[in-house]
Amino acid sequence: MFRRLAASAALMLCFAGAASAQQLTPSPTLDAIKARGHLECGVHLGLPGFSFADDKGVWQGIDVDFCKALAAAILGDATKVKYTPTSVQQRWPILQSGQVDLLSRNTTITFSRNASLGVNFLGINFYEGQTFIVRKKANISKPDEMDGATVCVAAGSTEEKQATDWFAERGKKVTIVNFQRNDDAIAAYDAERCDAYTAGFGALAGQRSKLKAPDDHVILTQLISNDPQGPTVRYGDERYQAVVRWVLNGMIAAEHFGITSKNVDEMRRSSTNGEVRRILGVEGNFGQMLGLSNDWLYNAIKQVGNYGESYERTVGMDSPLKLPRGPNQLWTKGGLLFTSPFQ
Amino acid sequence: MTAALRRWFYDARVRAWISQAAVAGAMFGTIWYFVANASENMVKAGIASGFDFLWRTSGIDVPFKIVDYTPQNNIVDLLWVGVANTLLVSLLGMALATILGFLIGIARLSKNFLLRGLATGFVEFVRNIPLLLFVFFWYFGVIRALPPPRDSFGAFDTFFLNNRGLYVPAPTEGHPFAAVSVAFAIGVALFLVLRAWAVKRQAATGKIFPIWAAGTALIVGVPLAAAIVVALTTSWSVPVRGGFNFRGGFVLVPEFVALLAALVTYTAGFVAEVVRGGILAVGKGQKEAAASLGLTPGQTLRLIVVPQALRVMVPPMTSQYLNLLKNSSFGAAIAYPEIVSVFMGSALNATGQAIEIIAITLAIYLVAGLAVSMFMNWYNARIALVTR
Known part of the structure; x- marks a missing residue:
């Protein structure tokens, strides 16, 4: 009897030991980021408001902010990011070959990309929708009136196919001229x-500034597609994917709970809300469960801000783009942003 | 080892076979390894591979095509659109660059200071500017020089020119103008027969027949007559002004004109140098001998200098033609729908199958390049000095 008890106790100990050693699934991407000391982030070649290098050569934009928040969560320092500008064509090989840890660059989430490119989309940081910029003197108010028009587009973008489909479905004849780079397409439109x-x-709001006389043009308000965009990673390494997904959720949740870069210290000291306490690492050990430190989201919010702060600073009312929140607003305020609970 | 086996082993021919087999084996083994390794890793990374995508619906529209194509066609049809556009601009470019290059090359050697100076200036200008800049220079130059659609230049209410392109009437269905290329072939055949007769007659009687004038009349006239007959018997779709632009007819897009102009002027600079080198390679005594026989300077150039210069010029010209073929890929930068733009740009991004698409594109450039080389080698062999 005693011997049997001792044997089962030893077995239990073995399980416990094995379990504690295997608490975290291996994550080669997180290990590599920590070992090299910076995050490799694939961004756009230059799209004001989303990702562009400003006149001092510093990368700015809502997509850049996400890279910074991720670096703050993983490494504790939002400045530890190396940006790789990628074109529409280069982005997939650069992500697939492991040159960057993620793409954060206006990339539309589509089925065939998810299914055949070996990439996963981990949430939505911008609800984008396709439309057109036209000259004011052309007197167009909606895409339906564009029968017979010529449209410049970047080759290989989702917009190229979407515009072809949309006009074909409505029996309208539109000529699509496809350029290799966005900037060449804009220059040709301007000419x-x-x-x-x-x-x-x-x-378009960002690229409008590249036109010679931005005020002579108007962006149509009717959208012809839904183009949700968000951080994109390679297949595999689920723990790293969970980190990316929950950093984005954390930034949105922080806005929902009113945690900002300015009040984050006070919230950490005095908040009585369980979810806020878990986000900020006061309660539970959520950071450690993903192999990070418990102040992961505190660092991200402190150094970058919540989703709303980032939005207003980069594309919203505090930026030259002046985009209203629209769908990119919390669901409680009439938008589409909705995150899963930190429980 | 028996003596026979040893002798066999030390035979030079056997040795050659063994080493060739080893090299071939190593090469194919390496290729096999790379292909197998890549496909294994792609499966691991969840990336689609294989060539099935070629038969998927493309959904991509192309503004300029010389073969039948709509977005409902397959991606392989899109590939042919790109190949046809690449070949169109390359072959036309080769012909025009040769003509322009010849003229500039001869002008480089002119006794007229102004002409010589201009030709030298042109050559130095195009040789020292990157082709991409040249392409953009022509493209935005062409677009800006032309009026927007509302101020189009029109002729007879059937031809229109604006910055969206040159609008010309097109047959409403089918390809009735295939007859014109048949007529062209007939014209060339008649010219060859006439030339054989003229050469024979000149050898027999010494009378010179104006073969070039007659030849031009045949080669241009016969297809022209056919074209007129076809034009009068087909129904036409004539461009009509619509809300934004003209509808119907065929559009020659400014991208094509800009790319062709850039390739022709750029390559002509190099061709001019090849021509100059070839002419200088012909001994001075040849020209003096021709002059002493009473040939005019034009005849000397045409009958004495150029045939001998060609022998020196053909091999470097082959390189220039191949360069032009490859440089046509710069069309991608200005939205000319050649193979790099439609296949490596649009199709690659629609499917994401980079390895397959780049391999196919490489193979097509290789085949086209080898075809140009083969033709030039055949021509080189034909005009080579035959020594008996």
Whole structure:
């Protein structure tokens, strides 16, 4: 009897030992980021408001902010990011080959990309929708009136196919001229080669500044597609994917709970809300469960801010783009942002 | 080892076979390893591979095509659109660059100071500017020089020119103008027969037949006559002004004109140098001998200098033609829908199958390049000095 008890106790100890040693699944990506001391982030070649290098050469934008928040969560320092500008064509090989840890660059979430490129989309940081920029003097108020028009577009973007489909479905004849780079397509539109240039409304708001006379143009308000965009990673390494997903959730949740970069210290000291306490690492050990320190989201919010702060600073009312929140607002305030609970 | 086996082993021919087999084996083994390794890693990374994507619906529209294509066609049809556009601009570019290059090369050797100076200036200008800049220079130059659609230049209410392109009438269905290329072939055949007769007659009687004038009349006239007949018997779709632009007819897009102009002027600079080198390679005594026989300077150039210069010029010209073929890929930068733009740009991004698409593109450039080389080698062998 005693011997049997001792044997089962030894077995239990073995399980416990094995279990504690295996608490974290291995994450080669997180290990590599920590070992090299910085995050490798693939961004856009230059899209004001989303990712662009400002006149001092510092990367700015809502997509850049996400890279910074992730670096703050993993490494404790939002400045430890190396940015790799990628074109529409280069982005997939650069992500697939492991040159960057993630893409955070206006990339639309689509089925065939998810299924055949070996990439996963881990949430939505911008609800984009395709529309057109046209000259004011052309007197167009909605895409339906564009029968016979010529449209400049970047080759290989989702917009190229979407515009072709949309006009074909409505029996309208539109000529699509596809350029290798966004900037060349915009330059050709500006030189009147095309009647319109097409991209997401957010991207258009940013790219408008590249036109010679931005005020002579108008961005149509009717959208012809839903183009949700968010951080993109390779297949595999689920623990790293969980970190990326929950940093984004954390930034949105922080806005929901009113945690900002300015009041985060006070909230950490005095908040009585369980979820806020768990987000900020006062209660539970959520950071450690992902192999990070418990102040992971505290660092991200303190150094970068919550989602709303980042939005207003980069594309919103505090930026030259002046985009209203629209769908990119909390669901409680009429938008689409909705995160899963920190429980 | 028996003596026979040893002798066999030390035979030079056997040795050669063994080493060749070893090299071939190593090469194919390496390729096999890379292909197997890549496909294994792609499966591991969840990336689709294989060539099935070629038969998927493309959904990509192309503004300029010379083969039948709509976005409902397959990606492989899109590939042919790109190949046809690449070949169109390359072959036309080769012909025009040769003509322009010849003229500039001869002008480089002119006794006229102004002409010589201009030609030298042109050569130095194009040789020292990157082709990409040149392409953009032409492209934005062409677009800006032309009026927007509302102020189009029109002729007879059937031809229109604006910065969206040159609008010309097109047959409403089918390809009735295939007859014109048949007529062209007939014209060339008639010219060859006439030339054989003229050469024979000149050898027999010494009378010179104006073969070039007659030849031009045949080669241009016969297809032209055919074109007129076809034009009068087909129904036409004539461009009509719509809300934004003209509808119907065929559009020659400014991208094509800009790319062709950039390739022709750029390559002509190099061709001019090849021509100059070839002409200088012909001994001075040849020209003096021709002059002493009473040939005019034009005849000397055409009958004495150029045929001998060609022998020196053909091999470097082959390189220039191959360069032009490859440089046509710069069309991608200005939205000319050639193979790099539609296949490596649009199709690659629609499917994400980079390895397959780049391999196919490489193979197509390789085949086209080898075809140009083969033709030039055949021509080189034909005009080579035959020694008996």
